[in-house]
Amino acid sequence: MPELPEVETVMRGMEHAIKGRAIINVDQRRKNLRIPFPANFPVVLEGQKVQQLSRRAKYILVQLDSDKTVIMHLGMSGRVLLVGPDQKYEIQKHDHLILSFDDDSKMIFNDARRFGMVMLANTNEIESHKAFANLGPEPLGNHFSADVLFAALKNKKTNIKNALMDQRIVAGLGNIYVCESLFYAGIHPERICATITKAESEKLVQAIRDVLNKAIAAGGSTLKDYRHADGELGYFQHQFAVYDRAGETCSKCPGAINKCCIEKITQSGRSTYFCPQAQK
DNA sequence: CTCCTGTCCTGCCGGC
DNA sequence: TGCCGGCAGGACAGGA
Numbered sequence: 001m002p003e004l005p006e007v008e009t010v011m012r013g014m015e016h017a018i019k020g021r022a023i024i025n026v027d028q029r030r031k032n033l034r035i036p037f038p039a040n041f042p043v044v045l046e047g048q049k050v051q052q053l054s055r056r057a058k059y060i061l062v063q064l065d066s067d068k069t070v071i072m073h074l075g076m077s078g079r080v081l082l083v084g085p086d087q088k089y090e091i092q093k094h095d096h097l098i099l100s101f102d103d104d105s106k107m108i109f110n111d112a113r114r115f116g117m118v119m120l121a122n123t124n125e126i127e128s129h130k131a132f133a134n135l136g137p138e139p140l141g142n143h144f145s146a147d148v149l150f151a152a153l154k155n156k157k158t159n160i161k162n163a164l165m166d167q168r169i170v171a172g173l174g175n176i177y178v179c180e181s182l183f184y185a186g187i188h189p190e191r192i193c194a195t196i197t198k199a200e201s202e203k204l205v206q207a208i209r210d211v212l213n214k215a216i217a218a219g220g221s222t223l224k225d226y227r228h229a230d231g232e233l234g235y236f237q238h239q240f241a242v243y244d245r246a247g248e249t250c251s252k253c254p255g256a257i258n259k260c261c262i263e264k265i266t267q268s269g270r271s272t273y274f275c276p277q278a279q280k
Numbered sequence: 281c282t283c284c285t286g287t288c289c290t291g292c293c294g295g296c
Numbered sequence: 297t298g299c300c301g302g303c304a305g306g307a308c309a310g311g312a
Contacts, residue, residue, distance in 0.1 A: 002305065002306095003305060003306095006305080034306090034307080034308095058305095058306075058307095073306080073307085074305090074306090075305090075306060075307085076304070076305055076306055076307095077304085077305080113304090113306095115305095115306060115307075116306095117307090165306090167306090167307085174305055174306070175304090175305060175306085176305060177305095243305095270304095270306095271303085271304085
């Protein structure tokens with residue numbers, strides 16, 4: 001999926017295209033994605049103005065003029081396509097939701113694997129919604145720090161890779177950015193959380209922030225068929241340091257000297273990429 | 281509680 | 297060429 005930087009990029013694209021627009025039509029093309037669409041979803045949306053866009057973890061929040069907020073999750077394969085007023089659009093396979101706006105622009109939610117979700121909440125109760133109730137801090141926000149991370153890790157018996165994937169520890173990281181952050185922090189993905197020192201927590205927090213900020217600055221990573229929310233293929237071909245690079249020489253180890261190779265292992269059923277020389 | 285495994289779904293890629 | 301197994305960015309239920 002789209003991890004935090006990609007979701008942030010999609011949200012910004014949506015903000016640019018649909019903020020302030022009134023929804024005049026909702027074409028809900030099936031009754032569920034991963035979970036059912038909210039009851040009477042089209043009726044709830046039609047006629048409402050989009051007041052505010054925001055992101056929490058990997059969720060996009062679309063606040064409407066009424067007291068409702070639409071909560072969207074892109075799952076593994078969810079994409080948002082924004083079609084301008086003067087552009088023609090033909091429905092494609094896996095287009096599940098099409099919103100039409102008062103300026104004749106459209107927003108299409110396409111999700112091949114249908115692991116995505118669309119939910120509805122009362123705006124004033126958003127914090128207590130089950131999607132958000134147990135989330136950890138935003139990694140780019142003020143509530144995430146070495147102290148906070150260290151405290152969250154110190155009694156855990158699982159490995160650091162799994163812990164960083166856990167949205168209750170820190171919200172918004174996924175498989176790619178966890179691998180990348182651990183690489184930059186020089187921490188082995190199989191390290192038990194309780195052995196991570198305060199100094200390593202500092203490094204990790206810094207690495208997480210740097211990796212995410214760079215990816216956001218690059219407009220979200222372009223991975224395979226990931227597209228920008230504006231419908232254009234991403235311009236930046238973001239180069240990962242270790243993710244999907246098994247067998248290659250890592251950037252920290254001049255290969256001719258160290259013969260360093262990036263390895264791929266499986267942790268909790270997910271691939272982990274790391275450099276055994278550069279990560280201890 | 282914590283931790284780990286399996287599962288939802290389709291598409292794609294590599295091997296035979 | 298075609299078929300099949302394995303794998304893919306996430307989240308959650310359920311069992312140990």
